[in-house]
Amino acid sequence: MMNLCKLLVSKNNNILVTFAVTEEWLSFISSEPKPDNISFRSIPNVVPSELIRGRDHPAFMEAIMTKMEEPFEELLDQLDKPPSIIVYDTMLYWVVVVGNQRNIPVASFWTMSASIFSVFLHQHLLEQNGHYPMPISGKQKQQVVMNIFQVLL
Numbered sequence: 001m002m003n004l005c006k007l008l009v010s011k012n013n014n015i016l017v018t019f020a021v022t023e024e025w026l027s028f029i030s031s032e033p034k035p036d037n038i039s040f041r042s043i044p045n046v047v048p049s050e051l052i053r054g055r056d057h058p059a060f061m062e063a064i065m066t067k068m069e070e071p072f073e074e075l076l077d078q079l080d081k082p083p084s085i086i087v088y089d090t091m092l093y094w095v096v097v098v099g100n101q102r103n104i105p106v107a108s109f110w111t112m113s114a115s116i117f118s119v120f121l122h123q124h125l126l127e128q129n130g131h132y133p134m135p136i137s138g139k140q141k142q143q144v145v146m147n148i149f150q151v152l153l
Contacts, residue, residue, distance in 0.1 A: 001087075001109060004109060005038055005087075009037045009038060016037050016039075017038040017039070019038055020041050020042070021041075021042055021043075022043055022045050023042045023043070023044060024045050024050055025050070041078075042075075043072055043074075043075055044071050046063060046067035046068055046071055047063040048063060064092065065092075065094065073098055076102065082102065085104065085107060086104055086106045086107070087106075087107045088108060090109065096108075
């Protein structure tokens with residue numbers, strides 16, 4: 001997402017980008033060099049920490065779907081001018097509702113790898129061919145998941 005923002009402002013100095021992240025993420029990226037027309041703003045840490053979220057991915061997904069919308073709207077209220085467009089991570093589908101309510105156009109940006117997109121796009125084929133869901137458990141399941149991640153990375 002940041003690379004997209006840097007590309008946009010490199011093509012037009014009149015574009016102003018407000019990059020919204022959690023306070024934790026702001027602490028990770030605030031010292032990174034960025035063009036002057038990109039500013040950082042943060043919402044409170046309403047999702048599990050980056051350092052532990054892998055332990056309970058379903059809880060993390062539930063938090064980003066249920067706890068980020070309100071602080072994001074509060075951040076929008078604090079801006080000097082409303083944005084002319086909101087570019088959002090595709091997974092944060094609630095941003096469309098916020099944009100529609102405020103009459104702000106939204107643009108989805110897929111931030112994950114093309115491999116993950118392909119898995120989602122072709123999930124029906126995995127199901128049709130009996131590859132998903134997989135009837136496994138325990139250590140076997142952990143090994144399959146690790147193998148999938150190794151292939152995708």
